[in-house]
Amino acid sequence: MPLVNEKIVAWPAVKPYDKQAVPVPGTKRPGETAHYRNGIWGLIDEHTPNTLSTVDQIFNDGLKAGKDVPFLGERKLISTNPLKYATAYTWITYGEADLRRRYIGSALHTLFQKGELGGGELPTVGIWSMNRPEWQLVDIATAAYQKVSVSLYDTLGNDSVEYIINHAHTTVIFSTSDHIPTLIKGKVKLPNLKMIVCIDKVSRDASKLLGQWSHSQGVIFKEFAEFEAYGKANLTDPIPAHPDQIVSICYTSGTTNVPKGALLKHKNLALATQNNMYGLELPEHATLLSYLPLAHIYERFCELATMAIGGKIGYFTGDPLRLLEDAQILKPNFFPSVPRVLNRIYQAAMAGGNVPGLKGKLFNKAVQTKLEKLNATGETTHALWDRLVFRKIQAVIGGQLALVSTGSAPISPDVLNFLKIAFSCDVIEGYGLTETAATCARTWPGDSTASGTVGPPGPTNEVKLVDVPAMGYTSEDKPNPRGELCIRGANCFSAYYKDEKNTKEAVDSEGWVHTGDVAEIDSVGRVKIVDRVKNIMKLAQGEYVALEKIENTYTALPIIAQIYIHGDSLQSFLVAVIIPDPVQLSSIASKVLGKRISPTDASALAAACEDPAINKHVMSILINNARQNGLKGFETVKRLHLSMVPFSIETNTLTPTLKVRRKDAYQFYKKEIDALYTLGESSKL
Structure with missing residues (x-):
């Protein structure tokens, strides 16, 4: 039974999936879209009645x-x-x-x-x-x-x-x-x-x-x-x-420079929290499993x-290897997560289900049936297949999930849809920044075509797109407008602490936070992140490439545990360093080499990474993925280095939020990357 709470605002009886966000009349300007607001609740702030403000x-x-x-x-x-x-x-x-x-x-x-x-x-x-x-x-x-x-x-x-x-x-x-x-x-x-x-x-x-x-x-x-x-x-x-009082300085980890301290006011965090209360559906005294860093704004606002709502927060032991054990003891209802973890759950489930014989046939039939139902109706449950097949996957996270959220990085639509049918609950993708108190947009439950988008803006925000001429994105693009995503609302910060230069770059005179992300707003008002203004570079022949966007395209591949794509403005092609998933690599190596390679045999896996035949096999997987996702020729990786030495916080190649520090990652693998360029672009590709 859902918890009765005066701050919770229920969904309408029928959700207007065809008008999830609507343009505000009279707000369109040259080089920009109109301002878009939530299609049900419009725009709220700290003055809205019965709203959290501190x-x-x-x-x-x-x-x-x-x-x-x-x-x-x-x-x-x-x-x-x-x-x-x-x-x-x-x-x-x-x-x-x-x-x-x-x-x-x-x-x-x-x-x-x-x-x-x-x-x-x-x-x-x-x-x-x-x-x-x-x-x-x-x-x-x-x-x-x-x-x-x-x-x-x-x-x-x-x-x-x-x-x-x-x-x-x-x-x-x-x-x-x-x-x-x-x-x-x-x-x-x-x-x-x-x-x-x-x-x-x-x-x-x-x-x-x-x-x-x-x-x-x-x-x-x-x-x-x-x-x-x-x-x-x-x-x-x-x-x-009081609402305008500073409550926290939240420092962004940064992938290049020193951390920036976002000044967050009481109303910023309170309105971000209130945003979650619109359409919140959790059982009474719902339990959250806390394992994402509390110093990171996403976990904090969850x-x-x-x-x-008077819920419970259970903290994991601190050991990632015990996370599933913690979940099975706690039995959480709410599981805020990130693609890195959810991709591993997906890969493990697929590896366990795609087996020969009756078990494999039942698994594939269950997946096909539930995906068809999800795509047709948006429903995530099925009386027969949940009991026969998916109950075991649900038990891995305690068996009581009602809500899974994912953020901080893009996740593949295929993975997201599978998790919806496997967990038989709402799995929503959201979008936000430290500077917006982790809040902007999130997908709606029951939206059968939401995967691949981050949903419409929530009631605390309005959004607009601004042209990025250098990258060919404009508010007049067809079928949908595209441009840099800008966010405004009571949850948005107004300054970095003691940092006027970065403040002016991030927040304009009208209070719009410029995200650095390129988005598209589709015909029903959902936001789709399509590119990155930052981390773009020009190849030797003049093509602009967005490295993070390309990395995100490849990340959903089961073989990839980590990936770093490198571009050099003096070169005409991209190269990659890939840290393979041990289970996937052992399967490929066993097939290619004709002998069994165990996923726990570190020396055999390291040797497999050096094998040209295995490198070629992994490259073919990347090529097929690039074609399926419509990457242009110059956006496709042409050479790759495989390694079992991962990017990590300890080597300073990952930020605490597990994003690759590009400069440090290059230095860590400089010898190998430079060697890839000496090979030249493969003519066969």
């Missing part, structure tokens, strides 16, 4: 579900040797969280009032931790006491962390124990740091040692319980926020929406 309201709404309702959960660590976690989740209730946010917030407020913390332009509070209940407790405390949270990516790298702490003038950091030595050792480069609060429970000896070491460097060290006790002794009522 972040502290979000927790207060959740608290209305009941003080004894479970809120934040985790699997407790039982032992470190061997590593073992509890087989059930332990929960903090909404009532307990309310008390603890008051203790944390009161301590912060008192220390800032006394001048023992602060001194910068904004009262910033740093959080350096992986996802866990304490992260959320600190964040809701800062929102309730007019402080500004600053998220530090758990794997951001010491240089970027140092930059952010100094740039935001952060004087107190809530940190897990593993990061505290880095902070203390780096104090000489962190002149503003005054206090470290340890989130973890540590032994008395470790606490004493960390306290003495911190003191020697001029930093106060406190345990989390000690900090909360100080707040309890200096208890102050929460201080109501958790805020769960909080707003």
